[in-house]
Amino acid sequence: MMGTKQFAHGVDLVTFIFRGSSRRKEQVSTCVSRAPSGPMKHRARSWTSEDPKVYPRATTVQVGEQLMAICPRFEITPRATLRIGPELVQAIGLLSLRNADLAADLAKAARGNPFLRLAGAGADPETLAAMPSGLHAHVLTEIGFLALTPDEWRIAQAFLEALAPSGWLDATIEEVATRAGVPTARTEAVLRRLQQIAPSGLFARSLAECLELQARDRGLLTDEVAAVLRSLGAIADGGISALAEASGLSIKAVDAALAALRTLDPKPGASFAAADQSLLRAPDFVATRIGHGTKQGWLVELNAATLPDIEALGCDDDAPLTLRRAAQEARSLARAVARRNSTLLAVGRALVRRQSAYLKMEVPDPAPLVRAEIAGMAGVHESTVSRVAQAMTMQTPRGVIGLASLFSRPVSGGGCSVSALRARIGSIIAAEPCARPLSDAAIADRLAADGIAVAQRSVARHREHLGIPARAVRRRTGPRRPA
Template structure:
């Protein structure tokens, strides 16, 4: 009897992200400067979009204006994603503002219309997608990428990141090792020595002598060549070659993706003490793009167009403009919602300063406002909050608790810095004395934690501080 074939039906669920959803997510994580560049490009190519309010006495664009806009868009090589014909738009006069649902039915190809160079974040995320298929590693890796500074360094402690993401430090370490295999070489390092070591390892030049040199970069800074020859076990000629090789490396690999003109930190959200004693949270109007879909112009042009290609272009313009205005409104609402939760959780900071910071994770904010953790991460990327105490990156307000208590690690580090700065030349606090002072203030922290935070702040040990303040000791 021949083998029989079986036909089985299985049900399953999978998450499919539409191009429009992907583009809306990208809009969410853009900085206000990047968003302004993107919107400007859309205004150039889409005649149905209008910047600012449309005055009733303003002359309406003509059919000739529309056709010129079409030619200009085609000449520039701009293209919109084709889609089904839009539902018939209302023909009433006036303009439609940025209101509506979260996502439209169609959107522009962001990569083709955004007039800016690829950012370091985008460059690394594209590589990360190819480097691993593990969703856990990808999620942690994306968070690490978003937390690199403009030079490409990771300055935050891995245990704090692990606590924020509710994963193990080993998982974060594995994700960081993966990030450090990406280009540009040296990215994701936590120190200059590690950055140079990554580059040397890729060149197969990280031998024991070079490892010793990297471990004693402070001798390089002091030009203590005799000391370097001793710790590296090399002669003068070999040391000269090693130093020349070090000079050929890139100490700040991320700067290749930083524009020459560095933007001043401009707040996306303003949080102020209100007259009634509460906190007022509002979007910064200076960073909000103000664009409208001119529905009356769409209706007028739609009446007179005869060629199919003109009608198709008009349809694409309408769909793209509808998607963009709705997505910008959703972006603003999402940022405001996250900022309001930050204000609620970190109210003591806005009243007391850094010492009032509380532990707060992406997960806790996501659960509080009913959003996905990845959404909170994207909102926090490239955004800033303006306060009466200055302007801070939004991710500054996220941080884990100290290992021994419920105080924010940032607040504890700030207090350690204050204690050190208040030291006199004859009264230098040891790590144990600092820990005891903090414990007296209600902050349960161990001596080893004080030492770790002090080193992260690049504060010398008590012996080093004593010698610096009193060289005769």
């Protein structure tokens, strides 16, 4: 049984709680008093049953020292909270989509929404899906960056028709000149430009020329290597001794030259058969050098050939609710795509500025770079950079590259990236004598002399990542990578 009663002397509320039988009952009362002004105060009383059989333990009502209210009341307090709106969620989801995938999704949305209109070269996803892939598609994209004249373009197409899957030419210069209807001298001039396309070694007419192009590109074309390449056919007749005699080098020099040549790829075009298919599709970014001399810069744009223009049409206010909702969805999607594109451009331009020397081919490897640095430059979160770099590709003077390849954590013992360290380890092993290959400790000493302090176990880990066997195996087989 519970009841309330008003008391005098400023007591507002008294609550009686009765428990027990008709013979025994326990009363507990709590009195709360309030002064005429100021904060509320309290006092408490408690009674317990005299018979322990009814309530063996004493029951006490305690009231807190700073009790401020008994009755409910409302307060308005400002508080900052983070809320992610639907458009932002949609824009975040679009970041991981490549341009071609986004174009397909937009085309599907446009078919079901009359207020969504697409235009531009990337508006038809079937055209994007029909684009060629593989070695020829890669070379065709690269040729577009050579700024050829119409006559040179016709010659380049004739060379492209003669390009074998291995990357070599299946036709002679004279045959290509006949197909293009031009003199042989002009054909050779175009060939020299085509042989600059990455990966090096494409459009070679023989094994020696293929290896020479790669050795020159990697800085391995020493006088000894050039002499071995000129006499490479002698090795088929009499082995290394015949090659040494034909080239005029010692056996030791021939071994060193062959060790360097073994690190090259005799069929650079064959790698496209097993390459990541994402690199064989149209790139998402296009980075182009603009200006002249000291005023040169970069123009970084999204590939308009793979990305359609999106337009959201308006709707009358008195239109049916279904149409107004469709128009609102079209506007939301258009804003999300615009947010996605601006974010991609911010990240892409920051990457190009940071890795400008590498993209201009002034240095062989990217500079050490982590995603947090690009996030700070682009004004976005690090996770946003990860989403963009995971899927996107960029057309650069080096060819089509994945954005993820531009990131490389720095080596703790020196100012170079992991990719540069591995390239240096590979070059050291390529130059070692076949009869006396270097140990991991000796390689670590060579790196220390270059200012890169790396432990022996780290050298072994990077060597294994390159697919280069241990010293004992290299002594028998040379520094060949396992198949």
